[in-house]
Amino acid sequence: MPRRSGCPINLTLETFGDRWSLIVLRDIMFGKARTFRALLAGNIEGIASNILADRLARLVAHGLLSRQGDPAHSQRVIYSLTEASIGLVPMMAMMGAWGLRYRSPSPELGIRARLLEDGGPELWAAFMDELRHLHLAGPEPARSVMGELQTAFQAMSRGETV
Amino acid sequence: MPRRSGCPINLTLETFGDRWSLIVLRDIMFGKARTFRALLAGNIEGIASNILADRLARLVAHGLLSRQGDPAHSQRVIYSLTEASIGLVPMMAMMGAWGLRYRSPSPELGIRARLLEDGGPELWAAFMDELRHLHLAGPEPARSVMGELQTAFQAMSRGETV
Numbered sequence: 001m002p003r004r005s006g007c008p009i010n011l012t013l014e015t016f017g018d019r020w021s022l023i024v025l026r027d028i029m030f031g032k033a034r035t036f037r038a039l040l041a042g043n044i045e046g047i048a049s050n051i052l053a054d055r056l057a058r059l060v061a062h063g064l065l066s067r068q069g070d071p072a073h074s075q076r077v078i079y080s081l082t083e084a085s086i087g088l089v090p091m092m093a094m095m096g097a098w099g100l101r102y103r104s105p106s107p108e109l110g111i112r113a114r115l116l117e118d119g120g121p122e123l124w125a126a127f128m129d130e131l132r133h134l135h136l137a138g139p140e141p142a143r144s145v146m147g148e149l150q151t152a153f154q155a156m157s158r159g160e161t162v
Numbered sequence: 163m164p165r166r167s168g169c170p171i172n173l174t175l176e177t178f179g180d181r182w183s184l185i186v187l188r189d190i191m192f193g194k195a196r197t198f199r200a201l202l203a204g205n206i207e208g209i210a211s212n213i214l215a216d217r218l219a220r221l222v223a224h225g226l227l228s229r230q231g232d233p234a235h236s237q238r239v240i241y242s243l244t245e246a247s248i249g250l251v252p253m254m255a256m257m258g259a260w261g262l263r264y265r266s267p268s269p270e271l272g273i274r275a276r277l278l279e280d281g282g283p284e285l286w287a288a289f290m291d292e293l294r295h296l297h298l299a300g301p302e303p304a305r306s307v308m309g310e311l312q313t314a315f316q317a318m319s320r321g322e323t324v
Contacts, residue, residue, distance in 0.1 A: 005206045006268030008261030008275040009188050009254060010181075015265065019175035026171050044167045063264075084264045091256040092171060098253055099170030102225075102246045103177065106168030113170040 012091075015062050020047060021055045025064065025085055026092065029131065030112065030149065034078045059085070081135040089124045089131070093117060108156040112149045119145075174253075177224050182209060183217045187226065187247055188254065191293065192274065192311065196240045221247070243297040251286045251293070255279060270318040274311045281307075 005011075016022055023045060033039045040052055056079065059065040064085040070076040096113030099105055105113065116123065127145035132138030155161075167173075178184055185207060195201045202214055218241065221227040226247040232238040258275030261267055267275065278285065289307035294300030317323075 005271070006266075007188075007206065007271045008258040008265065008267040010185060010207055010261075011265035011267055012257040012261040013181035013184055015261075016181070018180055019172075019178070022175055023172060026169075044169065045172060087260055087264060091253065091260055094253040094256045095174045096170045098249055099172075099174040099177075102249060103170065103173035104168075105170040105173055109167070109169045 015064070017058065020051055021059055021064075022092075022095075023047065024052065024055050024059065025081075025088065028065070028079060028081060029085075029089070029092065030146070032134075032146075034080070035076060039079075064088075081131055083132075083136065086128050086131045086135070089128050090121070093124055108153060111152045111156045115149055115152055177226070179220065182213050183221055183226075184250075184254075184257075185209065186214065186217050186221065187243075187250065190227070190241060190243060191247075191251070191254065192308070194296075194308070196242070197238060201241075226250075243293055245294075245298065248290050248293045248297070251290050252283070255286055270315060273314045273318045277311055277314055 004014075023043070024039060024047070027033050027039055027043055031042055033042045036052065036056065039056075040047065040049055043052075056065065056067075060067055060079075063082055065079045066082055067077050067079055070078050093113075093116040097117040100110050100113045100117065116127075123145060126141060126143045129138065129141040130143070130145055133140050166176075185205070186201060186209070189195045189201055189205055193204055195204045198214065198218065201218075202209065202211055205214075218227065218229075222229055222241075225244055227241045228244055229239050229241055232240050255275075255278040259279040262272050262275045262279065278289075285307060288303060288305045291300065291303040292305070292307055295302050
């Protein structure tokens with residue numbers, strides 16, 4: 001019978017459960033998707049709708065997402081990152097860096113991971129400030145890391161060198 | 163139907179599948195366990211023997227562990243980290259740092275995560291050199307990060323402040 005443990009690595013892994021939770025956070029973090037419909041349509045791994053619904057509920061229950069009704073559409077729910085999930089940016093950057101080095105990502109999907117790794121803690125902090133602006137009504141930062149990543153991704157998608 | 167994708171974060175997550183693979187790597191990395199029996203007996207989360215067997219095979223298949231027979235015991239197999247799994251040290255450090263900040267780890271299990279985070283890339287590189295020495299017959303480094311972590315863990319376990 002598995003036991004709980006107070007190991008911080010285990011507690012982090014227990015919070016997610018499986019890869020789909022982190023995939024959903026990735027899509028919200030880097031892809032700007034904020035609704036169930038946008039997350040389902042935009043996910044490149046083809047997440048199933050029941051899995052998406054389950055992981056969104058799980059992420060809300062664990063304090064990694066918050067949900068708000070959209071005043072303009074009574075049936076639409078908007079998901080926001082929390083301080084805890086924004087705090088995952090460095091771990092996401094390290095996951096991407098590892099995949100980049102030891103797996104074979106596609107060049108256009110790998111470029112963002114490369115920029116995140118190369119930018120280091122300074123770029124992560126700027127990206128986290130931008131996410132706080134977009135999700136937690138924090139002040140608008142001068143630098144848009146998301147814009148930089150998107151520009152590089154689009155250039156790679158057109159076959160240009162970045 | 164889930165699709166493959168070339169996203170480096172997804173490729174990293176796909177490699178592990180679930181948390182038990184990373185728990186097993188954690189035990190080999192920080193706990194020095196190298197055999198099935200030592201991993202089963204030493205795991206504080208109470209991993210089941212069939213799950214341990216499955217994840218060890220999966221980690222070998224993905225190139226994150228190698229297995230060697232022990233010349234002294236014909237039935238005993240010793241597992242070693244590979245360059246790819248040693249490359250997970252920064253990600254493990256970030257996972258521990260997140261758990262430390264946003265979950266409530268026990269103080270004695272949290273101390274290693276705190277030292278790993280505080281030490282940053284310099285300490286991670288020294289730890290990786292030590293793991294290369296222990297698992298890949300690399301040269302013996304002057305600094306033993308594992309010794310530093312173990313000393314701090316034991317002091318915390320005795321109720322001392324580190």
